Amino acid sequence: MTSLKAITFDLDDTLWDNSGVMARTEAGHYGWLLDGLAGWLAERDWPTLALGHDDGLQDYLERRLQLAREVPERRGDFTWLRLRALEAQLEAQGLPRSAARLWAAAAMNEFHRLRVQVTPHPEAADLLAALGRRYRLGAITNGNIHLKRHPLSGYFPVAIAAGELLTPKPDPKAFLTALERLDVAPQDAMHVGDSWEEDIVPAKQLGMHAVWISETRGTALPEGVHQIAHIKELPGVLARLNVPY
Numbered sequence: 711m712t713s714l715k716a717i718t719f720d721l722d723d724t725l726w727d728n729s730g731v732m733a734r735t736e737a738g739h740y741g742w743l744l745d746g747l748a749g750w751l752a753e754r755d756w757p758t759l760a761l762g763h764d765d766g767l768q769d770y771l772e773r774r775l776q777l778a779r780e781v782p783e784r785r786g787d788f789t790w791l792r793l794r795a796l797e798a799q800l801e802a803q804g805l806p807r808s809a810a811r812l813w814a815a816a817a818m819n820e821f822h823r824l825r826v827q828v829t830p831h832p833e834a835a836d837l838l839a840a841l842g843r844r845y846r847l848g849a850i851t852n853g854n855i856h857l858k859r860h861p862l863s864g865y866f867p868v869a870i871a872a873g874e875l876l877t878p879k880p881d882p883k884a885f886l887t888a889l890e891r892l893d894v895a896p897q898d899a900m901h902v903g904d905s906w907e908e909d910i911v912p913a914k915q916l917g918m919h920a921v922w923i924s925e926t927r928g929t930a931l932p933e934g935v936h937q938i939a940h941i942k943e944l945p946g947v948l949a950r951l952n953v954p955y
């Protein structure tokens with residue numbers, strides 16, 4: 711008989727659709743930075759930045775990719791990469807270091823304000839509330855959403871930002887950390903996520919039950935891996951495993 715004591719969830723594209731949020735956040739915080747800086751520079755009679763919105767964003771992205779290559783252990787720590795890339799970009803534009811640091815930090819505050827404005831799937835809150843009465847729940851994300859400020863944060867007594875631990879999924883460290891904090895053995899836990907490589911492969915290797923959220927059809931799944939198209943189908947998986955919901 712299956713025993714299940716804890717369930718861990720990926721966040722982005724598992725409990726909400728993340729693509730629109732990232733696009734809005736990316737353009738939004740950078741636009742906020744350029745607007746704020748334009749006024750600040752004008753007040754001081756300093757020259758305006760040579761960067762516009764689009765070429766500035768492209769330069770910012772290239773700086774992040776370069777930094778991730780130069781400091782590979784930070785490759786999944788997106789907040790750190792963004793902060794350092796913005797600081798370097800602003801210094802390259804002639805801002806004094808102290809001002810570059812201040813504005814980069816302020817832009818990242820705006821980033822996090824926008825990043826938590828996710829819209830969970832309508833079924834997610836009730837599902838997590840019901841599961842939370844029977845199981846210990848954890849969140850394991852590679853993303854840099856603020857773990858205490860997103861709309862479903864209250865359902866997760868344990869939440870792990872794998873990239874900030876410097877061990878982004880599929881590294882098993884984030885899973886092991888979550889299991890330890892949940893005080894549960896891998897075989898008594900289930901992980902739910904949308905990425906085959908980052909969620910399902912490591913969960914399976916550790917001996918956890920795994921639920922893959924994917925609309926891919928016709929894939930032969932290894933034993934212990936279940937596939938659903940949407941989080942709302944999770945109770946059906948629990949029923950098939952003959953564990954309570």
Ligand SMILES: [Mg+2]
Binds near residue numbers: 720724903904
């Ligand atoms: Mg995901």
